[in-house]
Amino acid sequence: MLNATERSSEIFETAQRYIPGGVSSANRRVEPNLTFTRAEGAYIYEADGQRYIDYHAAFGPAILGHCHPEVNRRVAATLDRIDLIGAGAGELEAQLAQKIVEHVPSAEKTLFCNSGSEATYSALRVARAATGRRKLIKFQGCYHGWHDAVAMNVISSAAKIGQRDLLSAGMTPEVVEDTLVLRFNDVEELTRVIERRGDEIAAVILEPIPHNIGTVMPHDAFLRRMRDLTAAHGIVLIFDEVVTGFRHTLGGYQAVAGVTPDLTTMGKAIANGFPLAALCGRADLLDRCGPDGDVFFAGTFNAHPVGVAASLATIDILERPGSYEHLFGLGERMRAGMTMLIDRYGIQATSTGFGSVFVTYFMSAPIDDYDDLLRNDVAAFVRFRREMITRGVYMLPVNLKRNHVSLAHTVQDIDTTLEAAEDVLKQMR
Numbered sequence: 001m002l003n004a005t006e007r008s009s010e011i012f013e014t015a016q017r018y019i020p021g022g023v024s025s026a027n028r029r030v031e032p033n034l035t036f037t038r039a040e041g042a043y044i045y046e047a048d049g050q051r052y053i054d055y056h057a058a059f060g061p062a063i064l065g066h067c068h069p070e071v072n073r074r075v076a077a078t079l080d081r082i083d084l085i086g087a088g089a090g091e092l093e094a095q096l097a098q099k100i101v102e103h104v105p106s107a108e109k110t111l112f113c114n115s116g117s118e119a120t121y122s123a124l125r126v127a128r129a130a131t132g133r134r135k136l137i138k139f140q141g142c143y144h145g146w147h148d149a150v151a152m153n154v155i156s157s158a159a160k161i162g163q164r165d166l167l168s169a170g171m172t173p174e175v176v177e178d179t180l181v182l183r184f185n186d187v188e189e190l191t192r193v194i195e196r197r198g199d200e201i202a203a204v205i206l207e208p209i210p211h212n213i214g215t216v217m218p219h220d221a222f223l224r225r226m227r228d229l230t231a232a233h234g235i236v237l238i239f240d241e242v243v244t245g246f247r248h249t250l251g252g253y254q255a256v257a258g259v260t261p262d263l264t265t266m267g268k269a270i271a272n273g274f275p276l277a278a279l280c281g282r283a284d285l286l287d288r289c290g291p292d293g294d295v296f297f298a299g300t301f302n303a304h305p306v307g308v309a310a311s312l313a314t315i316d317i318l319e320r321p322g323s324y325e326h327l328f329g330l331g332e333r334m335r336a337g338m339t340m341l342i343d344r345y346g347i348q349a350t351s352t353g354f355g356s357v358f359v360t361y362f363m364s365a366p367i368d369d370y371d372d373l374l375r376n377d378v379a380a381f382v383r384f385r386r387e388m389i390t391r392g393v394y395m396l397p398v399n400l401k402r403n404h405v406s407l408a409h410t411v412q413d414i415d416t417t418l419e420a421a422e423d424v425l426k427q428m429r
Contacts, residue, residue, distance in 0.1 A: 007047035008035040027059075030397055032389065039066035041408035044394060052394040053413050055358075055403035059396075060211075060243050063269040063327075063356070064317055065408025071272050074313035078305050086300060092312060093303040099315050100280055103250040105260045106239070107280035111289055112303040116242035116267035117145030119277040120205065122297055123263045124149055126285050127203035127236035129295045135200040137193065139184040141370035143212035144205055144240050148175040154212060155400055158374050184210060184369045185222045191229060198233030205238040208253040212243070213400045214359035215352050216367055223259045230262075236285070242267040242277070247404070248355045250318055272314045276307030323407060327356040330405045330414055334358045337418040345422075345429045348377070356405040360384065373400060384424055391420035 012033045016022035023029045038045040042065055044054040054066070064071065078092070097110040113119055124136060136149055140161065144150035151167040153160070164176060180197075182189050184206070194201065204226060210216045230237040238261060244253040245266030254260055263281035270276055280286070289297035317323065335358050338351035342360075349362045361367065362377035362384070378399045385397040393416075395403050405414075 005034075005046060005048040005050070008033065011035040011047060027398070032386070032397075034389075041065040041067075042406055042410070042413055050392070052389070052392050053409075053417060054394050055405070055417075056394055056396045056401075057404040057406060058273060059268065060247060060357075060402075060404050061268040061271070061273040062404070062406050063247055064272045064314060065406040066273070068272055068313075068317070068408075070317060071274075071310050071313040074309045075274065075306055078309035082305050084301065084304055090303055090305065090308065092305055092308045096303075096308050096311050096315075099312065100266075100278060103255075103315075104245075104264060104266075104280055105251055105254050106262065106264045106282070108283040109286040110278055110280040111286060111297060112308070113277045113279065113299055114275050114301050114304070114307070115145075115277050116240070116265060117147060118299070119242065119265035119267060119279045120144040120150060120238075120240055121147045122279050122289070122295075123236075123238045123240075123265050123281075124203055124205065126263065126279075126288060126295050127238065129288055130236060130285055131202040131234060133200055133202035134178045135197065135202060136179045137182055137190075137201060137204040138179055139182055139206050139210070141184055141210045141213040141216065141373070142205075142207045142240070144207075144242075148172050149179055150205065152176065152179065153181045156370070161371060161374075183371070184216060185219050186369065187219075187222050187225050190222070190226060194229045194233055194235070198229075198235060201233070201235050203236040203238050204230055205240055207240050207243065208257060208259075209244055209248075209354055209357075210370075211357060211402050213370060213373055214361060214402050215354055215357055216369065216373070217352075217354065218257070219368070220257070223257055227259050227261075236263060237261040238263045238265065240265050243269075245278075246270050246314065246318060247357065249324060250315065270314065271307045271310040274307045274310035275301075275304070276311055317407070324355075326407060327405055330409055330411070331356045331358055333411065333414050334403075334405065334417065337414070338421060341418065341422050341425050345425045347425055347429060349380075353402070357402050358405070359400075359402050361400075376400065380428065384421075384428065387424040387427070388417075388420055391423065393417050393420050 035047045036044045037047045100110045101107045143154045148171045153165045156165040241252040246269040267277035288295040335351045342349045362380035363375040385395040
């Protein structure tokens with residue numbers, strides 16, 4: 001087992017004295033408790049200087065790689081000219097909104113905030129205002145932030161399937177009761193519930209690819225039936241593309257799938273690690289959030305010039321020919337290489353993912369919904385990742401978490417990773 005260095009341990013001990021649990025976000029506390037003090041491109045460096053190839057990417061934002069020089073230069077130049085004003089329209093904000101409308105199929109207008117949770121909270125508020133209804137549908141395995149309406153049924157135990165599995169104490173029972181949890185990719189259940197209760201339901205919200213449990217690919221028939229049903233019953237369809245937005249093309253996964261929701265939330269990769277999130281979609285819905293509308297949307301730090309400048313720079317880079325070909329090519333090289341190693345050593349595992357996201361489950365196919373993932377060998381999954389860390393490859397050692405390739409990764413990085421994986425899988429066999 002890899003242990004943290006003396007310097008990492010010292011930093012963590014200090015943090016624990018002043019921060020509950022030593023971290024400001026619960027899912028950052030993982031074993032081993034390494035402290036990273038530098039990041040550059042595809043690499044992160046522990047406090048003692050040890051370098052790791054990084055596939056965690058802070059849960060996905062670093063699509064270009066860490067501390068990208070062009071992004072950082074754009075941010076620095078912006079800060080030399082302007083900081084937070086808090087009055088009137090922002091020049092950069094208007095430019096970024098125009099870019100998002102150009103790229104994202106559902107986006108007729110756009111609003112900016114600071115986190116995915118803020119964006120999904122606002123999307124649900126808009127949906128309830130527009131429909132006059134209270135009920136929501138989410139899907140087992142999808143994560144949409146920390147607020148009461150959706151903070152439930154993500155990585156649940158088998159015993160909790162089919163009932164509400166809350167992520168936190170202190171949630172409001174009346175809010176929780178308004179959320180219906182369905183099985184991902186289950187067309188029959190979706191049809192049955194909406195046809196029976198459609199006049200109660202304000203919104204259906206989902207990750208079009210549930211990346212918070214690795215990668216479960218949506219069936220085309222599931223997404224299309226969902227679009228048809230929600231349109232027929234006046235339900236607002238929300239694609240939570242906080243993970244998939246910009247990572248699977250600038251238009252998000254909706255552009256890949258050819259299914260256009262009413263509202264879209266984005267975050268993470270849209271500013272390459274700087275804090276920024278967006279809510280975009282139909283103009284008639286978004287206009288309700290304007291100063292003359294009836295849905296309150298506000299925030300001191302919304303559309304902060306730092307995040308907006310970083311996003312504009314990120315878009316400029318991702319618009320260049322070959323950017324997504326590079327990302328998708330490396331992702332496929334990793335998935336194919338892992339499949340070859342799994343077959344070579346007779347490991348019960350499945351290498352899957354999409355685009356620049358990859359994950360190796362320690363189970364056999366099929367993988368169509370969260371229930372399938374209950375077959376994943378959690379001990380093997382976590383052991384594999386901890387062993388990879390000892391070999392200089394950082395994959396978050398937590399069950400079902402995905403990995404990310406960035407534009408900064410190279411073919412050599414992938415091949416080095418596969419060499420380390422072969423060594424680990426030989427041992428695990």
